[in-house]
Amino acid sequence: MLEFNELFDQWAPVYDQTVFNRDNEYNEVFENYDLLLKEICQQIRDKKIGLTLEIGVGTGNLSKELLKEGFSVIGIEPSDEMRRLAKEKLPNLAILDGHFLSIPIIEKFDSIVTSYAFHHLTYTEKRDSLKYLDGFLKKNGKIIIADTMFESEEYKSNLLKYVAESKAHNLLNDLNTEYYEYTEEILRLFDELDYTYTIKKMNKYVWMIIAEK
Numbered sequence: 001m002l003e004f005n006e007l008f009d010q011w012a013p014v015y016d017q018t019v020f021n022r023d024n025e026y027n028e029v030f031e032n033y034d035l036l037l038k039e040i041c042q043q044i045r046d047k048k049i050g051l052t053l054e055i056g057v058g059t060g061n062l063s064k065e066l067l068k069e070g071f072s073v074i075g076i077e078p079s080d081e082m083r084r085l086a087k088e089k090l091p092n093l094a095i096l097d098g099h100f101l102s103i104p105i106i107e108k109f110d111s112i113v114t115s116y117a118f119h120h121l122t123y124t125e126k127r128d129s130l131k132y133l134d135g136f137l138k139k140n141g142k143i144i145i146a147d148t149m150f151e152s153e154e155y156k157s158n159l160l161k162y163v164a165e166s167k168a169h170n171l172l173n174d175l176n177t178e179y180y181e182y183t184e185e186i187l188r189l190f191d192e193l194d195y196t197y198t199i200k201k202m203n204k205y206v207w208m209i210i211a212e213k
């Protein structure tokens with residue numbers, strides 16, 4: 001479940017450089033990053049400004065946007081270093097050590113959001129996690145997952161070819177070794193829980209799933 005923790009402790013000090021300066025091989029993965037954070041706020045604002053749980057907070061960029069919009073936020077982050085930096089950036093953010101299958105708080109949320117983090121779970125863990133998170137969501141609440149996903153086998157194979165030709169070796173390694181799914185596989189998990197959903201493409205890699213209970 002937490003096999004990437006050490007990697008994130010190491011990445012933490014330069015994480016914001018990766019996502020905002022975008023002068024590296026992950027450039028296109030983080031294309032429209034700012035817009036994506038704002039879109040998540042927009043998607044959960046349509047009902048009311050409520051209590052939001054963010055999982056995999058990283059350095060706190062989405063939480064920052066949520067707080068700016070007036071949401072009450074509880075953040076969950078397993079990497080000590082990421083938690084430390086998020087706390088430094090957002091001293092008022094309630095941020096707890098935990099992960100997708102361990103939320104150390106008894107509360108019901110209006111929305112649960114996560115960006116660029118769900119792919120660290122295997123498919124079975126993803127299923128277990130969504131069932132688990134369902135217990136923390138109020139009726140009519142929303143779960144939003146923004147992450148790299150593939151819309152088809154053909155798309156995936158063309159994308160991997162493109163990444164290999166671009167000589168983005170680290171990105172290629174990530175795409176081959178982390179647990180990226182096809183969009184329909186994640187949507188199937190929401191079908192199993194009887195959620196309704198819409199889905200939106202954010203860039204060449206990333207999709208946003210907006211699921212409602």
Ligand SMILES: C[S@@+](CC[C@H](N)C(=O)[O-])C[C@H]1O[C@@H](n2cnc3c(N)ncnc32)[C@H](O)[C@@H]1O
Pocket residue numbers: 001002004005008019055056057058059060061062076077078079082098099100101114115116117120121
């Ligand atoms: C690529 S960063 C994304 C950070 C932030 N959400 C953003 O959009 O910039 C992935 C984050 O997910 C966290 N993470 C990794 N495995 C996790 C897990 N099993 N449960 C919760 N968070 C996890 C990492 O520690 C890291 O902070």
